[in-house]
Amino acid sequence: MGFSEKKAAFVHAFSSKEAFIKAIETRTDVGEGETERSRWKNEDLDVSPPSHRTWKWMDYAGFWAAYGVSPGTWSVGSALITVGLKPWQAVICLFFGYFFGAIGIVLHSRSAAVYHIGFPVESRVTFGLRGSYFPVAIRVITALVWTGVSIVQGGYHTAVVPRCIFGDSFWKMTNTIPTKAGITLPNFIGLLVYWILTFPLLVVSLPKFRRFIEIESLIMPITIFSLFII
Structure with missing residues (x-):
């Protein structure tokens, strides 16, 4: 789809309530013998196709590295100090907090890494479809x-x-x-x-978003440390 087609589709999406809903809803996945949309499956709930599995280990490493040096993460330590903790106490809390958080992230990510399903589908295993x-x-x-x-x-x-x-x-x-x-x-x-x-x-779709992560993982550390130098 070219730029003119995308522009026309964007304008049409705001022409009516029905057109807006149609524009933002996910593409349906109608199986054999089905003619209507299902609440239980769509393009976001289906198993990710091989064409969408574009993220490599370097992309994940870059994502978490950029997250670790971001101002939002650094502010956690200063926030703990403002509520009364001493610097060494804040460091200990941060270490154990992120340590146990990392374990939870790794365990929780296994289903997506092995079966290529998202969090909503994974939750059905424990809570059921409606739960x-x-x-x-x-x-x-x-x-x-x-x-x-x-x-x-x-x-x-x-x-x-x-x-x-x-x-x-x-x-x-x-x-x-x-x-x-x-x-x-x-x-x-x-x-x-x-x-x-x-x-x-x-x-930007997640398969393509990794390019932004790659750029961020290179720019973020340089930017943060440059601020401290200045």
């Missing part, structure tokens, strides 16, 4: 909370860029946001800019 909605809902809520935290943190860091460009005039602009909101206008602008810049990544 699996519960862990999926918990995962959705957790993802919403963590995404919100990540966007706020990214927005605060993004707000530093216009401050460096425009000086203190940007940082000291009149704050029209109520104090009870817990955010200032410059930080809110940074949040919006960060959200707008990262939102298009949602349309």
Whole structure:
């Protein structure tokens, strides 16, 4: 599909409620003798085809390496210190927390690595078809909370860029946001800019997203350590 076709499809998706639902829903997987969509299977719930298994061990290693040096991960230690822990206590908590977390991640990832199925399908083994909605809902809520935290943190860091460009005039602009909101206008602008810049990544499929991970794993360590040098 070329750019003009994608543009026409995007415009058509907002032409009506039915067109929008049709645009965002997954492609159906109608088996033999079936004529309607099924709630139990679609392109996201099926076993990943060989063409989608593009991630290699270096991609996973790069993903977790970039995650480990990201500002969001580093802020965990400072957050523990602000609640009263001493530096050495925070280090111990971080070590054991991430150690046991790594064990859980490895064990939990085995089903996907061996059988190429996702978390919603894996949950059906323990909770059943309808019962699996519960862990999926918990995962959705957790993802919403963590995404919100990540966007706020990214927005605060993004707000530093216009401050460096425009000086203190940007940082000291009149704050029209109520104090009870817990955010200032410059930080809110940074949040919006960060959200707008990262939102298009949602349309990148996971088999292709590994290219962004490869770039991130190279740029992230250089960027972080450059900040400390500066």
